[in-house]
Amino acid sequence: DAGVIQSPRHEVTEMGQEVTLRCKPISGHNSLFWYRQTMMRGLELLIYFNNNVPIDDSGMPEDRFSAKMPNASFSTLKIQPSEPRDSAVYFCASSLKGTQYFGPGTRLTVL
Amino acid sequence: AQTVTQSQPEMSVQEAETVTLSCTYDTSESDYYLFWYKQPPSRQMILVIRQEAYKQQNATENRFSVNFQKAAKSFSLKISDSQLGDAAMYFCAYGDGGATNKLIFGTGTLLAVQP
Numbered sequence: 136d137a138g139v140i141q142s143p144r145h146e147v148t149e150m151g152q153e154v155t156l157r158c159k160p161i162s163g164h165n166s167l168f169w170y171r172q173t174m175m176r177g178l179e180l181l182i183y184f185n186n187n188v189p190i191d192d193s194g195m196p197e198d199r200f201s202a203k204m205p206n207a208s209f210s211t212l213k214i215q216p217s218e219p220r221d222s223a224v225y226f227c228a229s230s231l232k233g234t235q236y237f238g239p240g241t242r243l244t245v246l
Numbered sequence: 247a248q249t250v251t252q253s254q255p256e257m258s259v260q261e262a263e264t265v266t267l268s269c270t271y272d273t274s275e276s277d278y279y280l281f282w283y284k285q286p287p288s289r290q291m292i293l294v295i296r297q298e299a300y301k302q303q304n305a306t307e308n309r310f311s312v313n314f315q316k317a318a319k320s321f322s323l324k325i326s327d328s329q330l331g332d333a334a335m336y337f338c339a340y341g342d343g344g345a346t347n348k349l350i351f352g353t354g355t356l357l358a359v360q361p
Contacts (some may be wrong), residue, residue: 160325166347172289178351190346224289230347233279237291 139238141227147244153215154215156241159208160229168235169202169212170226178226184210217245248273252352259328260360266313267323267355269338276300279341280314280321281349286334294336297321299343333359343355352357 136226138161144191148154160167168183182192184204192202199218204210222245249272259265273281282294297305297314304312309329313322325332338352 165326168348177353180348183346183348185347191348226291228291233341233343233347233348234281234293234296235341236293237283240289240291242289 139227139229139236141225141238142185143241144239145242145244147246148217149246150218151216153213153232154217154221154243154245156212156225156227158210158212158227158238160227161231161236164231164236166230166235167204168209168226168228168230169210170228171223171224172240173223176185181212184189187209187212197232214243215241219245221245248275248331248340248342248350250350250352252338252355254355255353256356257354258356258358259325261328261330263328263329264324264326265355265357267321267325267336268323269352271319271321271338271340271350272321274342277343278289279343280312281339281341282310282323283351284332284334285337285339285354286331291337295323328359330359330361332359340347341344346355347349 142157169181172178181194183203187204195223202212224240226240251270278299280297284292295307309326335354337354339349
């Protein structure tokens with residue numbers, strides 16, 4: 136299995152631009168998680184889906200952030216408009232029966 | 247609510263020696279999972295080892311083993327014959343047994359391996 140796939144691996148953008156991060160979970164996994172990691176705040180859970188349905192988005196920092204999972208093979212995390220404080224590494228993870236497997240992450244830099 | 251505590255922000259070990267990383271957790275559940283994840287400088291989060299709470303036998307993966315003390319709510323990671331590639335941040339995590347598949351992470355222990 137290819138594991139969890141994230142794209143892009145690196146993204147540099149300017150403040151105010153829209154950013155879309157993409158994730159392909161491991162085939163057969165029924166849960167998908169989006170995390171953000173920074174030095175100051177550590178690893179934060181933003182949102183997670185079970186069977187493509189958003190279950191808990193209480194970690195989404197504000198309305199500028201949105202996430203979708205249109206099917207079992209694909210999810211997006213969108214930031215619009217982006218701000219410098221959104222700079223972080225964003226991880227996607229998928230899970231089956233309790234064990235989460237992480238993608239390589241997207242390093243986002245907002246100038 | 248469940249919590250996970252890693253009381254050692256940083257640890258250091260000599261190459262080929264053994265080191266133990268500590269983790270304690272709090273829960274009122276009887277069925278759950280515990281994990282150790284490794285995050286090297288590449289930032290990839292890598293699953294090291296997993297323990298089911300109902301199993302009394304401690305999990306082992308090659309040079310990595312755990313000491314799971316359910317009554318004490320303790321879950322330490324032992325790394326034997328440490329290698330330079332073991333240098334990383336190590337996160338302990340608690341899972342609710344698949345009810346939600348969510349994990350609660352500790353704050354991490356940064357392990358340095360000295361040649």
